[in-house]
Amino acid sequence: MTNQIVQGILLGGYYALIACGLSFMFSVMRIINLAHGSLAVAAAYLIFVLSERAQLPLWACFIVAVAVMAVAGWLIQRLILDRSARGGQLLPILSTFGLSMVIENALFEQFGADTRSLASAIGDLSWDSWELPGGLYVGKLPVLIFVTAVVLLAGLQLMLSYTRIGRAIRATAEDPDTAGLVGIDARRVNAVAAAITLVTVTIAGMFLGMRATFEPYSGAPQLLFAFEASVIGGAGSLWGTLAGGIILGLAQTCGASLHPLGFLIAGHGVFLIILFARLMFPDLASMPARLIRRGAAA
Template identity: 85%
Template sequence: MLNQIIQGILLGGYYALIACGLSFMFSVMRIINLAHGSLAVASAYLIFVLSEKARLPLFACFIIAVVVMAAVGWLIQRLILDRSARAGQLLPILSTFGLSMVIDNSLFEHFGADTRSLANAIGDLSWASWELPGGIFVGKLPVLIFATAVVLLAGLQLMLSHTKLGRAIRATAEDPDTAGLMGIDAGKVNAAAAAIAMVTVTIAGMFLGMRATFEPYSGAPQLLFAFEAAVIGGAGSLWGTLIGGIVLGVAQTMGASVHPLGFLIAGHAVFLIVLIARLFLPDLTLLPAKLLRGGGAA
């Protein structure tokens, strides 16, 4: 039981990481980015190509991918989301759905259906572990992923609370019209927020390639896990995303210990239970996220 809980918590770190950008974009622009998972897979492919074909060190591949994907996020916001938002709330969602289709099929056309992995680039980190008292083993990579998720979420929260850009992002998210009267360019702020969200997507994509294999259509399940983690923790709450990821991860590992098919079923069941509970006890289900967030804006 204890082993399943520990493994679930570590798995939850990955889910929080993959959900971070989704939650961040929703909190700022009120947009559910359905291309989120596909963009994470695209960043994994970019790092893979730079590592395997260009023979660059993994850290250099990551830095290049961060710059490229941040620019992609900026362009997506300026060229697609900003324009589609003028036609109502539904069109941006449909636009990101169409974008995910384009990304998935483009990756398939270029790379085929073969699975890829970044495990070769990290050596024994992909399988090495520490032994805890009681004969429990924890993987070094899952611990690294969990620590990265915590640091990333903390960094985003600090940025939002203590920087000029962060205050502009929060003001735009709260009331873009009033923020405009204060001299804040909502379009540029949203584009910057999209670029930041894409940096988190790149980090998640890199760890996706490290911990598992990926193929062109891996984006859909990543989007599903990210969405469930974000909703369980409270959509738009950064620290709530960590809670949601942990709850989802623990539910899946506990379900897998009962039945091989229980991994996905248990996670979906918890998601539905939280979703239904929010209809009747909204304040109670949002309390954990509010406590960790410290009352601050996401």
């Protein structure tokens, strides 16, 4: 049982990482980005191409991918989301759905249906582990992913709390019209937030390629896991995203230990239970985030 708990927590770190950008964009622009998973897969393909075909070291591939995806985030906000937002709340969501279809089909046209992986670029890290007392083995890559998720979420929280652009982002999220009265350009701030979101998506896409295989249509499962982790932890809450990812990871690993089909069923079941509980008891929405913050403070 101890092994399932540890593996579930580490798996939750990946879910928190993939959900980070989804939660951040919703908290700032109140948009559910249905292209989130496809963008992560696109980032993984970009890193793969730079690594396998351009023969660049992985760290250089990551830097180039971050720059490219940040620019893509800026353009997506200015050319698609900002314009579609003028048509109401539903149109931006439909726009991201259409963007997802375009990305997936473009990747399929270019790379076909064969699966790819970044495991060869990281060598022993893809399978190596530490042996802990009691015969417990902990993978080095899952630990790296979990630490990255915590650092990324903490960094975003610090940025929002203590930097000028962070305060502008929070002000725009609360009331863009009032923020404009004090000289904040809401369109520019949202574009910067979208660029930051795509940086987090690039990090998630890189780790997706490291820990598993991916193909052009891998985005939908990643979006589903990200959405479930975000809702479980409280939509728009960064620390809640970490808590939601851990809860989802624990549910899946414990379910898998009971039945081979229990991995997905248990995760979806916990998601639905928490969702219905939230509808009946609204105060539960902020509970995971409060627990994480208290643990960090302690």
